[in-house]
Amino acid sequence: MLHPLRPFLLAAWVLTATAMEPDQRAAARAELAQVSQAAQTLSRTFELIHEIVGPSVVSIHTSRNEEVLMRQGHRLFVATREVDAGEGSGFIFASDGETSWILTNSHVVLQTEDTRPAKFDRVTVLLNDNREVAAEYVGYDLATDLAVLKVPVPALPAITWADSDGARVGDWVLALGYPLGVGYSATAGIVSATDRSTGIYQGVGGFESFIQTDASINRGNSGGPLVTVAGAVVGVNANIISPNGASVGLGFAIPSNLARRVAEDLVAHGHVNRPQIGVSLEELSPDVALTLGLPQRQTVRVAEVVPGTPADSGGVRRGDVILAVNGGRILSMQQFRARVASLRLEAKIDLVLWRDGGEVPVQLTPVSQEAIAEAVRKAAEGRGVTMRNFGMTLGVDDKPGLVVTAVAPGEAAALVGLSEGDRLLLERDLGELDDLDDARTMAGQRELVLQVVQKGRSVWLRLRR
Incomplete structure (x- = not known):
């Protein structure tokens, strides 16, 4: 049987055993001063990111008008009042001598009426210097959950884009935004995964190839930037997975290559010109991939090639396995769709296919959705x-x-x-x-x-x- 005092004696022994002599403490302090330089360098990196990117981050507030029945004496009348609807984050990605453009999530600035998206009656942007400015809608894209606003303020500081295809697990990142109404905040973490799909945009046929991070992302962070240690935006913070609605280290950002492509199209055209090549795909299990002579992992195979499309004229065949797009490995249909959606119309795309036990390089030029739809129509007419x-x-x-x-x-x-x-x-x-x-x-x-x-x-x- 243990003596009641024994735990206290054991604790005292541990403290005595780990206590340092003065010369040992001095040596430890000297070593700490040396190794902490790396931590201080990282801290300074985070400070510089805040100084460079922080002025581009904005808080977005939405409101709607509601009609209410009012009484004045014996008279009843209908009045309109403005009601706060929600808030989120965004960032300035372009500006000129008259206007600055802000990218955010479409779910931040749109409401749903009868399953259809609708604009709020008022959108206000709080700039980094605490100026409040009325914002105007430029365009939105539900499939990527992105929207662009503009404000009549010239030459606001714009962000620099990173190449999201270069993101690697373990990279340090900062999530900037205005969470939970507490004001501007920066949280740090790493890239936990890339090309992640959560199913959140499945209902709108959306694009999911998220960058996953453990940087703390909460309500209000939506639309804010995910920033690399080089001070460039690698993603747009969009959603989290959580059992209680608070951050548990499972945050997801829309990759910058896709976000940039959509943002620039919305500014130029008010809508997105989506590039396509004219294939339908199917995912193969690791076991099936192994039978084709490939590594035992999930792969993507061409199920159909639409006649008269870039895939058809470029030599893609039914049954080809798509290994890579522009040098990036492809493991899922969502990954493929997001990679192609990040491209520009008429910009060449390099595919690596697996056919008859060997790699086959193919170069194609994507075309618009309308061109693919016309090819599909003609193919249907042929049948x-x-x-x-x-x-x-x-x-x-x-x-x-x-x-x-x-x-x-x-x-x-x-x-x-x-x-x-x-x-x-x-x-x-x-x-x-x-x-x-x-x-x-x-x-x-x-x-x-x-x-x-x-x-x-x-x-x-x-x-x-």
Whole structure:
């Protein structure tokens, strides 16, 4: 049985054993003075980052107008009052002789009405020198959770962008912003992971390839910069994972390459011109990758190539595994989408593919979403519209009418004598047949009366389903 006094005797022994003689203390102090230089250098680095980047960081306050019923004596009337809606952070990324532009998160400056984003009635920006300025919306992009505001204040100090593709786990970073209404704050941490996906933007088909950090990020930090020890912005602080809403060291920032691309497009066009190459992808498990001769890790494979797109003309094939984009390794579809979204239209992109047991380099030039949509439309036209109720498929070409591209044996079309190559010119109720929209309309009918050209002869046929 232990004696009640023994713990105290043990503690006294430990203290005695670790006590230093005066000469030992002097030696320890001298060594501390030497090794603390590194810590002092890091502290000075953080101070300089604050001095350089801090003046570019702003606090953003939103408010909305609400109608309330008021009474004055016996008279009731409706009045409008301004109600605080929320707050967040942002930073100045560009300025000229008249205007300065601020980047923040779209969720900071937008509200949701009937599932649609809506602007607040008033947005106020508190500058680093405590000036309050009314801000104006420039544009927003829900898919990246980014928005740009502008203020009529010239030549405000703008940040410098870092290359987020160069971020590495272990890099020191600072998160700057205005959390929880306490005012400007700086917190330090490291890059905990890169190319991280949390699923938070899945509902809007968004881009997720976050930089994860353990720098403390709380409510109000959204939209503020994540800064490297070189004083350049490597990310836009966007969200956290937490069981209680407070920081637990799981913060996520939108990578600077994507943020810069979106911000500059919003200033130039008011919207984002999203580059695409014309592929659909699928993720492969590590075990499947191993069977293809690749390292046992998740990979991304091309599931489909849209005809007439950069991927098609550049030689990408269905079944190719995408190993890298512009030298950066690709392990997930979100990572690939974010990398391509960071590029500019018409800027060349270098892919490394895995095909038949070897690497295949391919260079492409991305095009706009509209160009890809047009290619998809043309590809769909080439395949035609299948009218299952009538047992035939119709397509279009450079000749008048719709051409029969397939006929199912034993179905209505075959029973009245239609065959591949026949041309449908007219439907009694619809009139002339010009495009696949006409075919889709006919697919919903119960009966068709068609003028058909068969082997150079014009005939009328009735089809019932």
